[in-house]
Amino acid sequence: MIAIGGRRLLAAVNPAACAAGLAPGMPLADALSFLPGLAAVPAEPAADAAALLRLAEWCGRYSPWTAPDGTDGVKIEITGCGHLWGGEAALAADLASRLGRQGLTHRIAIAGTLGAAWALARFAARSGGPAFAHPDDTSEALAPLPVEALRLDPPTVAGLRRVGLRRIGELYPMPRAALGRRFGASVAQRLDQALDRLPEPLSPLEPAPTRRVRLSFAEPISEPADLARAANRLTENLAHWLAREGVGARRLDLAFLRVDGQVEHIRLGTARASRDAGHLAALFAARLETIDPGLGVEDMILAAYRVEPLAIEQTGLAGTGVDTAEAGLAPLIDRLGIRLGPGALSCLEARASHIPERASVNAVIGEDGKTPIIPGRGAAANPEPMNTGSADLARRVFLGSGLGPAGRPGMTKKKAGASTGKAPRPVRLFRPPEPIEAMFVVPDDPPFRFTWRRRSHAVARADGPERIAEEWWQPDATGAAAAVRDYYRVEDAEGRRFWLFRAGLGEQPHWFLHGVFA
Amino acid sequence: MPPLLTLDALRDQVRHIENPQMTRHGVLPFGVEAIDRALPGGGLALGALHEILGAGGDEEDGAAAAGFTAGILARLTNSLESRISPQPSPRLNGPTEAPRENAAVISLRSLRGREARSEPAYPHSPRPNGVGSTLSRIAGEGADGRSPEAGEGAILWCLKRPDVYGPGLAGHGLDPARLVIAAAKRDDDILWAMEEGLRTGRAAGLAGVVGEIGRLPMVAGRRLQLAAESSGVTAFLLRRWRNAAEAAGERGRPTAAVTRWRVAALPSAGIADEPGIGRPLWRLELLRCRAGVPAAWIVESADATGHVCLAAELADRPAMPRRTVADAPVRRAG
Numbered sequence: 001m002i003a004i005g006g007r008r009l010l011a012a013v014n015p016a017a018c019a020a021g022l023a024p025g026m027p028l029a030d031a032l033s034f035l036p037g038l039a040a041v042p043a044e045p046a047a048d049a050a051a052l053l054r055l056a057e058w059c060g061r062y063s064p065w066t067a068p069d070g071t072d073g074v075k076i077e078i079t080g081c082g083h084l085w086g087g088e089a090a091l092a093a094d095l096a097s098r099l100g101r102q103g104l105t106h107r108i109a110i111a112g113t114l115g116a117a118w119a120l121a122r123f124a125a126r127s128g129g130p131a132f133a134h135p136d137d138t139s140e141a142l143a144p145l146p147v148e149a150l151r152l153d154p155p156t157v158a159g160l161r162r163v164g165l166r167r168i169g170e171l172y173p174m175p176r177a178a179l180g181r182r183f184g185a186s187v188a189q190r191l192d193q194a195l196d197r198l199p200e201p202l203s204p205l206e207p208a209p210t211r212r213v214r215l216s217f218a219e220p221i222s223e224p225a226d227l228a229r230a231a232n233r234l235t236e237n238l239a240h241w242l243a244r245e246g247v248g249a250r251r252l253d254l255a256f257l258r259v260d261g262q263v264e265h266i267r268l269g270t271a272r273a274s275r276d277a278g279h280l281a282a283l284f285a286a287r288l289e290t291i292d293p294g295l296g297v298e299d300m301i302l303a304a305y306r307v308e309p310l311a312i313e314q315t316g317l318a319g320t321g322v323d324t325a326e327a328g329l330a331p332l333i334d335r336l337g338i339r340l341g342p343g344a345l346s347c348l349e350a351r352a353s354h355i356p357e358r359a360s361v362n363a364v365i366g367e368d369g370k371t372p373i374i375p376g377r378g379a380a381a382n383p384e385p386m387n388t389g390s391a392d393l394a395r396r397v398f399l400g401s402g403l404g405p406a407g408r409p410g411m412t413k414k415k416a417g418a419s420t421g422k423a424p425r426p427v428r429l430f431r432p433p434e435p436i437e438a439m440f441v442v443p444d445d446p447p448f449r450f451t452w453r454r455r456s457h458a459v460a461r462a463d464g465p466e467r468i469a470e471e472w473w474q475p476d477a478t479g480a481a482a483a484v485r486d487y488y489r490v491e492d493a494e495g496r497r498f499w500l501f502r503a504g505l506g507e508q509p510h511w512f513l514h515g516v517f518a
Numbered sequence: 519m520p521p522l523l524t525l526d527a528l529r530d531q532v533r534h535i536e537n538p539q540m541t542r543h544g545v546l547p548f549g550v551e552a553i554d555r556a557l558p559g560g561g562l563a564l565g566a567l568h569e570i571l572g573a574g575g576d577e578e579d580g581a582a583a584a585g586f587t588a589g590i591l592a593r594l595t596n597s598l599e600s601r602i603s604p605q606p607s608p609r610l611n612g613p614t615e616a617p618r619e620n621a622a623v624i625s626l627r628s629l630r631g632r633e634a635r636s637e638p639a640y641p642h643s644p645r646p647n648g649v650g651s652t653l654s655r656i657a658g659e660g661a662d663g664r665s666p667e668a669g670e671g672a673i674l675w676c677l678k679r680p681d682v683y684g685p686g687l688a689g690h691g692l693d694p695a696r697l698v699i700a701a702a703k704r705d706d707d708i709l710w711a712m713e714e715g716l717r718t719g720r721a722a723g724l725a726g727v728v729g730e731i732g733r734l735p736m737v738a739g740r741r742l743q744l745a746a747e748s749s750g751v752t753a754f755l756l757r758r759w760r761n762a763a764e765a766a767g768e769r770g771r772p773t774a775a776v777t778r779w780r781v782a783a784l785p786s787a788g789i790a791d792e793p794g795i796g797r798p799l800w801r802l803e804l805l806r807c808r809a810g811v812p813a814a815w816i817v818e819s820a821d822a823t824g825h826v827c828l829a830a831e832l833a834d835r836p837a838m839p840r841r842t843v844a845d846a847p848v849r850r851a852g
Contacts (some may be wrong), residue, residue, distance in 0.1 A: 329672055329698065332718045336700050336711050344701045348684040348694035360684030362699060427584045427690070429683035455575065460785060463794045491795050494574055495785040496581075515683060516576070517798065518585020518690060518783070518819055 011043040045071070055104075056205050057263045060255060061299045062091060064212050065204040073121065075114060077202045092130040102261050107131075112138050114202060115194030119149030119168070139195055143169025150190040156183050168194075209253070209303035211245070213237040220259045220296025227256070227288055227297065232281045234302040239277035248273030248310030254284055256291055257299035264291050268338065271365065272330030273308035279331050286338045333365060354468055356514060357431055423466050424489065426499045426515025433512035436500065443502075443509055446488040450500065452513050457492040464488035465502075481505050489517065530559070543750040546594055549825055550817070553802075558809040562590060562777070565750040567743040569775035571757045571805070573782030577765050580730060580758040582781040582800060582819075584682060585690045587754045589820025591726050592691030594752065595671040596824070672723050674715040676700045676708045677730040691824030696725075705731050709738045716745035716753055730756045732764060739774035778806040784816065787829055799829050 008028040017038065022031050032038055052068045059066040062085070065077035078091060085091035092108050099106045109120035112135030123145045125131035133141035142149070145168050147160045160183060165171060171179070171191060179187050192198040213234050221227065231254060242248060250273050256264040266287045274280060337345050346362035353359050438447035446462040465486035470477050477483070482504035491497045497517035502509045543565030547554045554560045562568065570583045673696050675682060680701050684694030702708045708729050715727040727746075734755065746753045755775060759765035784799040798819040804812050817826040 328723045329718070332674075332714060332722060332724070333698065335714055340700060340702050340707060340711065346680065346699045346701070348682070348687075348697050348699065350684060350694070356683075356685075360694065362680050365698070424689055425685035426581070426683055427588065427686035428579055428581045428681045429686065430681060453578075461788070461793065461795045489795060491786060493785075495783040495799070496574070496576060497783060497786070497795065497798060515686070516579045516581035518582045518588075518686070518800075 010040075053205070054261060054263065057255075058257055058261045059095075060206075060263070060301060061214065061216070061257050062095065064206070064209055064303065065202055067203060067205045069118070073118070075117070075202055077204070078110070088132065089130075092132075096130065109133070111135075111141070113194055113196045114200050115151065115190060116142055116196075118151060119145050119194060123149045135196065139169075139172065142194060143167065143172070147171070150187070150194060152186060152190060156186060159183055160187070206253075206303075207305060209305050210247070210307045211238060211241050211249075212301060212303040213241065214299060214301045216299045217297070220298045222293035222296045224288060227291065227293065227300075228285050230300050231284045231288065231302075232277070234300060235281040235284065236277040238302050238304060239275045239280065242275035242304065242307065242310075245307075246309060246311070247307040248275045249280070249304035249307050251304070251306040252280065253303045253305060255299075255301045255303070256293065256297045257301065258294045259296045259298050260294055262294060264293075266291065268334075270330065271333040271337070272328065273310045274330065274334075275310060276331070279334070283334055283338055286335070337365070353471065355471060356425070356429060356468070358471075360429075423487075424517065426497075427518040429499075429515040430513065433501070433514040436511050436513045438500070438502075438511035443505075443507060444486075446490055446500065447511065450490075450511065450513075452498075457494075457496070457498070459490045460493050462488050462490040468501075482510070487514070542747070543752075546590065546597065546752075549593075550815075550828060552813075552815060552828060553804075553817075553826075556804055556811045556813045557777070557807060562752075564594070564752045565746055566776040567739065567746050567753045567755065567774065569739075569755045569757065569773050569778040571769070571778065571780040573780055573801075576783060577757070577759050578761075580756050582783050583756045583758075584687075585820055586779070586781045586800065586802070586826075587728055587756060588687045588690040588692040589824035589826060590754070591673055591696075591728070592693075592820070592824030595673070595693070595696060595725050596691075671696050671725050672698060673726045673728065674698050674700060674711070674724060675728045675730075676702060676711045676715075678702065678708070689822060690820040691822055705733050709734075709742070712742055712753060713745050716742060716749050716751050718751075719749035720751055724751050727751055727753045728756060729753070730758045732757070732759055733768060734771070734773065736772065736774060743774045743776070773806070775806075776808045777804060777810070779803065780805055787818070797829075800826070802826070 010022060010024050010026045010028060010031055012024055013022045017031075017035065020035050022034060022038075028040060031040075048071065049068070052071070052074065056066045056068040056074045059074055059076050063076050063078050063081045067075055069075045078088070082088040082091050085094055088110050092110055096106065096108055107121050107125035108130035109117045109125045109132070110130060111117040111120055111133040116133055116138045119142055120131040120133055124141070131141075146166060147168060148157050149168060152160075160166075160171075163182075165174075168191070171187070176188050189198060193200045215230055215234055215237075217230075221230065234254070238249070249270065251269045252267070254266040256266075258264065266284055268283055268287065270280075270283070333345055343364050345365040347365060349361050349363040351358055351361055434452065436450045436452045438450040440447040444465075446459060446464060448459050450457055450459065465488055468485045468487060470479070470483035472479065484505060485501040485503055487499060487501045489497060490500055498513055499515040499517065500511060500513055502511055504510060543563070545557070545559040545561030545563055547561035548557075557563075570587055571577070572580045572583045576582050673692075675697050677699070678701065680699050682697070682699070684697075687694050687697075700708075700711045702711060708731050712727050712729040715724055718724055729742075734757070739755070742753055742755070745751075757768065759768060780801075780803040782801045782803075784801050786796040786798045788796040800817050800819050801814065802817050803814040804810070806812060816829045818829050820826050
C-alpha cells in the first residue's frame with residue numbers, strides 16, 4: 001500500500017489477493033470493497049531496496065557481476081560461470097532451490113542479453129521453472145512476448161499498442177526509420193539491445209575483482225575454527241593464483257554468505273602488495289570474531305580488488321627469513337593496523353610551514369589507499385632529511401626592541417643565526433597547546449612564574465621571543481592580532497625547559513605551553 | 519700483552535660464561551669513556567631491552583627520556599647506515615683504545631668457536647667536537663648468521679598520545695622520517711605492538727622499538743627482553759606515569775630490562791656574560807645494569823648527531839652530587 005497524492009494505492013498484492021481480482025495500483029478503497037477482510041500494511045520501499053541489494057550481494061555466489069535491477073529484480077552476469085555449476089540449467093536449478101528455501105517467489109531466465117533475460121523473466125518464465133533462450137534463438141524466444149517486455153516507458157507502449165503492435169515479433173519486420181520517427185529512438189534501441197545488436201554493459205554492485213576464489217560447504221558452518229580453516233584455504237588458493245599472475249593483493253574482501261541470505265564482509269588493505277597466504281590468513285583471522293555466522297555460512301568468497309605487480313620472490317627455507325627481508329615492514333604494519341585500528345599508525349611528515357603544529361604532521365599510513373612510505377628503506381637515499389627542511393623554512397622574526405630592560409638577569413636575546421643557526425624545537429609538542437597562567441612584569445617579557453597543570457614553575461632563564469605569525473596566505477587565516485605568537489624557551493628552577501608562547505599583542509595576552517624540551 | 523688487556527679479556531669471557539646471550543648482538547658505545555666503562559662490553563647492548571625513566575615532573579611527559587632515546591637511536595641508525603657504505607674508511611680511533619677492543623672481541627669469538635676476524639671493530643667518523651670517538655662496534659652477527667645490514671633503520675615508536683615532535687627529535691639527531699608511530703589506547707596494546715615489532719626482526723628493516731608505557735608487569739618485560747634477544751632489535755621502554763601515585767608504585771619495581779636509566783633535566787650550563795639558556799644538561803643515571811656498575815654523570819644533552827658528552831666543569835654551575843665509577847657504591851645486579 002502506498003500513499004500518492006492523498007490517495008492510498010496498492011503497491012503489491014499476494015497471490016490470494018490477485019486471485020480475488022486485486023492488482024497493484026488499485027486504490028485501497030476499491031480493494032476493500034472487493035475484499036472487506038483485506039490486510040493492508042504500509043509499503044517500505046527503502047527496506048525493499050535494501051533487501052534487494054542484499055539479495056544481489058548474496059547472488060555473488062554465482063558470479064562477481066551482480067546488481068539489483070529496478071525495484072524487483074537482480075541481474076547476474078554468468079558468462080563463463082555456468083560450467084562451474086554443471087551447466088546453466090543446473091545453475092538455475094540451484095538458484096531456484098536456494099531462493100525457494102529462503103521463502104522467495106522467483107522467476108528465473110537465462111538469455112544471451114540483458115534485455116532478453118529481463119523480458120523472459122517477467123513475461124515467459126513461470127514460478128515453476130526457469131526460461132532459457134539460447135543466444136541463437138533469442139529473436140524467436142522474444143517474438144511472442146508483449147511489447148512491454150522491451151523495457152519501454154508506458155506512453156511508448158501505449159503508442160505501439162494503438163497502432164496494433166502488440167508482440168515483439170511484430171516489430172521485427174518494421175522499418176527502423178519509421179519506428180524511430182514515430183516512437184522515438186528508444187524502441188529500436190531496446191530491441192537492438194535485446195537482440196544483441198547493441199552492447200549493454202552490466203554495472204556490477206561491487207567493482208569487478210581481479211581475482212576471486214570461492215569455497216562452498218555441503219553443510220553450513222558456523223564454528224569459528226571452521227571459518228578460520230576455510231579462510232586459510234581461501235587465502236592459499238588466492239595466493240596460488242596471484243603468484244601465477246605475478247601480482248600481489250592490496251585490497252581484499254572476504255565475504256561470508258549466510259544461509260539466510262545475509263552477507264558479512266571482512267575488508268582489509270595491506271601496506272604492501274602481498275600474496276603471502278600465511279600473512280593474509282593471519283590478517284583475516286584477527287578480524288574473524290567480528291563475523292556473525294548466524295545460522296551458518298554456506299559460501300565464502302575471497303576477492304582481491306586491487307593488485308599490484310609483485311616480482312617472483314625466492315622463498316627461503318623455513319626460518320631463514322628471506323621472505324621477511326623482502327617484505328620489509330609491510331606485514332608488521334598490516335598486523336598492527338588490524339589490531340590497533342585504522343588511523344593508529346602514522347609517519348611524521350615534514351611540511352613547509354613555520355607554524356609548529358603544521359611543520360610536522362602525523363600522516364596516517366594507508367589512508368586514501370596511498371602506499372605508505374616505509375621508513376628506513378631508502379631513507380638514506382633521501383638527500384634532504386627533515387631536520388634541515390622545516391626549521392629552515394620557519395620564518396623567524398626576532399624582535400629587536402620588544403625585549404625588556406637589557407641588563408635584566410636571566411634573560412637574553414639571541415640573534416638570528418646565533419650559535420646553533422636555528423631555534424631549538426621541543427621533543428614533545430602538545431596539540432592543542434595547553435593554557436597556562438603566567439605572571440609577567442611587562443607584557444612583552446617572558447613570564448617570571450607560570451602555573452601549568454596545577455604546578456607552579458619559577459622561570460630561571462629564558463630565551464626569546466621568536467615571533468611566529470599566522471600564515472596569511474592560507475584560506476583560514478583570520479588576520480587577528482591574537483593569531484600572532486611570541487615563543488619563549490624558558491627554564492625553570494629545576495632545569496626543565498618549556499616552550500611557551502603568548503598569543504596576541506594586547507594588554508591581556510593569553511599564555512600557552514606548547515611543548516617540552518628534552 | 520699488557521696486564522690490562524688480559525684482565526679485560528678474562529672479564530669478557532666470564533661474562534659470556536655467565537650469560538652467553540649478553541652481547542650477542544654487539545654494543546653501541548656512547549663514545550664517552552666514562553659511560554662506556556660502566557657498561558658491559560663497552561656500550562649499550564643491542565638486541566636488548568632498556569628502560570628509561572624521567573625524573574620529577576618530567577615523569578609525566580618523558581621529554582628528557584625521549585630526547586635521550588632519540589640520541590641513542592640516531593647513533594644506532596647512523597652506525598647501521600655507515601656500515602652499508604662499502605668503501606673502507608681508515609681507522610680513526612685513537613691507538614690506545616683500539617687494541618683493547620680487538621682483544622675483547624677476538625677472545626669472544628674464539629670462545630664461541632668461531633673464526634676470529636682481523637677487523638672486528640667498525641671504524642666510524644669521530645665525534646665532531648672531539649670528545650671521544652664513536653665506534654660502532656657490532657661485534658656479533660645476527661641470530662641466523664645473516665649480517666644485519668640491508669636497509670635497516672626504521673623505528674617503531676608506540677605511544678598513547680602521539681606528542682613526539684619531528685623537528686624536536688631531529689634536534690637530537692634522529693631523522694623523523696624513520697619513525698613509524700603506533701598509537702594505542704592501552705598499555706597492553708603498546709606492549710603487544712612492541713613485541714610484534716621485536717619479533718619482526720632486523721631483517722625486515724627495523725632498527726629499534728620504543729614504547730611509552732605506564733604499568734609494566736614483570737612478565738611483559740621479560741617477554742620483550744626475550745623477543746629483543748632473539749631478533750637483535752633494540753628496545754626502549756620509556757616510562758611515563760600519569761600521576762605521582764602511579765609513579766611511586768612503579769618506580770621501584772624490578773624489571774627484566776638489561777639496563778635502567780634515569781634522565782633528569784638540569785639547569786643549563788650558562789655561558790659567561792650570556793644570561794639566557796645555555797647548553798642543556800642532563801643528569802644521566804644508570805640505575806641498574808646487568809653485569810655492569812650503576813653510576814651517574816652530568817652530560818650535555820644529545821646534540822644534532824645524537825651524542826652526549828660529559829659536561830665541562832664550570833665554576834658557576836650549581837654544585838651537584840656527582841658519582842663516577844670510581845666512587846660509586848659497587849652494586850652488581852642481574
